[in-house]
Amino acid sequence: MNEFEFLEILRVNQGTLVKVCTMYCTDIEARRDLYQEIVLQLWRSFPKFRKEAKVSTWIYQVAINTAITDYRRSRKQAGHVEISEQLTQIPDTSSSAEWQEKVQWLYQAVGRLSDAEKAIVMLYLDEKSYDEIAEIVGITPGNVRVKMHWIQEKLRKLKTD
Amino acid sequence: MELDDLKNTWKQVTEAENLQYEVSVTELNRIIKQRSSSLTEKMLRSFYGEIGILVLGILAMGISPFPWYFRLSMVSTFALLLIPFLKPFARFYHVLRNFSQLPVEDLHRTLHRQVEMLRQYLHWYRRMNLILTPIAGFGVIWGLLYVYWLEQLITKLSPTILWVTFGLSVSYALLCIPFVNWYINKLYGHYLEKLSACLEELEEKNH
Numbered sequence: 236m237n238e239f240e241f242l243e244i245l246r247v248n249q250g251t252l253v254k255v256c257t258m259y260c261t262d263i264e265a266r267r268d269l270y271q272e273i274v275l276q277l278w279r280s281f282p283k284f285r286k287e288a289k290v291s292t293w294i295y296q297v298a299i300n301t302a303i304t305d306y307r308r309s310r311k312q313a314g315h316v317e318i319s320e321q322l323t324q325i326p327d328t329s330s331s332a333e334w335q336e337k338v339q340w341l342y343q344a345v346g347r348l349s350d351a352e353k354a355i356v357m358l359y360l361d362e363k364s365y366d367e368i369a370e371i372v373g374i375t376p377g378n379v380r381v382k383m384h385w386i387q388e389k390l391r392k393l394k395t396d
Numbered sequence: 397m398e399l400d401d402l403k404n405t406w407k408q409v410t411e412a413e414n415l416q417y418e419v420s421v422t423e424l425n426r427i428i429k430q431r432s433s434s435l436t437e438k439m440l441r442s443f444y445g446e447i448g449i450l451v452l453g454i455l456a457m458g459i460s461p462f463p464w465y466f467r468l469s470m471v472s473t474f475a476l477l478l479i480p481f482l483k484p485f486a487r488f489y490h491v492l493r494n495f496s497q498l499p500v501e502d503l504h505r506t507l508h509r510q511v512e513m514l515r516q517y518l519h520w521y522r523r524m525n526l527i528l529t530p531i532a533g534f535g536v537i538w539g540l541l542y543v544y545w546l547e548q549l550i551t552k553l554s555p556t557i558l559w560v561t562f563g564l565s566v567s568y569a570l571l572c573i574p575f576v577n578w579y580i581n582k583l584y585g586h587y588l589e590k591l592s593a594c595l596e597e598l599e600e601k602n603h
Contacts, residue, residue, distance in 0.1 A: 238421055245419055253414045254406075270417060272434070274427050280500050293500055300506040303594060306435035306587060337405045344402060350590075351597045354503060359399065360406045373504025374598055387399060 241281055245274065248294045251361075255298040258345060258357045259305075269305060273298045295358065295371045303350045344390055352386050359383060435510075435587065439517065440492045447485075450478075453532075462542070470535070477531060484520050491516060507595040514588050518580060525576045530569035537565050 245252075252273050260266040277297050284293050348356060351372070358368045365376040365383075372379065419427070431437070457470045491513055541561050544550045550557060 238424060242419065242421065242424060245424075249417060249419075250410060250414055253417055254410045257410055257413050266413075268433065271427050271430065272432065274419060274424070275430070275432055276434070278424070278428055283500060288500070296500055296502060299503055300501075301434070303503065304435070304506065304510055304591065305433060306438060307433040337401075338409060341402060341405045341409060349597055350594050351503075356399075356402075360403050371502060372598065373502030373506075390399065390402075 241278060244290060244294075245277070248291060251291065251294050252298055254357055254361065255295075255302050258353050259302040259350070261342075261346075268307065269302060272305060272307075273301045276301045292367065292371060299354045299357075299371065303354070340394075344393060347389065347393055348386065352382065352389075355379060355382055356386055435584075436492055436513070443488060443492060460539075462539075462546075466542070470539075474531075474535075481524060481528075484524065488517065488520060504595070504598050507591055507598065511588065511591050511595055514584065514591070518584060518588070522576060522580050525580070526573060529572045529576060533568045533572065534565050537561060537568065 252270055255273065256266040256269045260269050277294065280293075280297055284290075345353060345356075354372055355368060358371060363371075365379045368379045369376040374382075431441075454471060454474060457474065458467055460467055460470075462470070538561065541550070541553075541557070545553055
């Protein structure tokens with residue numbers, strides 16, 4: 236197996252792994268554990284990865300499957316959200332208080348979603364098409380559309396509460 | 397629009413998080429060598445552990461301070477009792493070994509396979525524990541009685557002593573049922589529920 240080829244794929248797609256870890260884990264240590272577990276599972280499935288398939292689809296499938304079926308994560312109670320240092324120093328056009336509020340809202344919204352909804356929302360936020368979301372999650376594009384509608388309703392309700 | 401608001405924040409948050417992660421060849425080698433936290437691998441490790449304990453138990457019976465005929469009868473009885481479990485053991489092993497080779501597939505199919513595998517595993521695991529735990533307890537209780545009698549801590553095996561020992565054995569066997577159910581549920585019950593709920597949610601058509 237070519238370690239360098241794998242590392243290059245990982246480097247290019249690292250953002251995807253980080254997104255999955257941020258979406259599914261509330262504390263920094265858990266995010267790191269999940270990140271390593273995803274890398275391990277990707278490495279193991281790398282020989283079976285068909286080159287004709289899209290790399291991003293393969294990475295999303297393995298990462299989401301690992302995050303949702305992770306036994307260690309399921310044993311831990313969801314605690315308070317730990318925000319890493321980098322997040323407090325984000326250069327943003329809005330003020331620090333506004334930024335904090337935005338981050339808070341993001342985690343609050345994510346915390347209200349089920350594991351399946353998190354996967355769908357994450358792919359949507361990453362600007363994947365309904366067809367791609369359907370392929371990764373394993374449901375029909377029509378069903379993705381219906382679920383997105385319900386998620387939007389849920390988030391709207393959360394904002395008005 | 398809530399999702400559009402989220403999109404921008406999400407992008408910035410994940411870009412900031414991204415700065416903390418970097419995998420080098422050395423780091424990759426370390427990750428590859430470490431244990432996986434996936435349930436199937438945990439089960440496989442428990443499986444090897446239980447086989448090890450079983451072998452140690454049989455060895456301990458063989459070298460215990462009892463007369464040779466008693467040891468021989470203990471080991472052969474236990475070996476005979478194990479025969480019906482050889483097939484389920486092999487089946488377990490097959491299911492776990494095959495599952496741990498993670499294929500590339502969508503979330504729905506992964507969840508479906510994992511839930512099916514877990515239900516199958518728990519079915520056999522519960523059944524085996526419900527049989528083997530009382531047997532092991534019976535062995536310990538009657539073995540202790542035998543040692544006490546051998547060491548003359550009990551001078552006579554009166555009907556009362558035999559009935560008390562028998563009562564203890566039966567009580568132990570009966571207590572094993574709720575204990576095994578509780579233990580298995582504590583270990584995997586919540587996890588199975590969580591995966592099943594996620595699978596059901598994906599299979600819902602209109603919600």
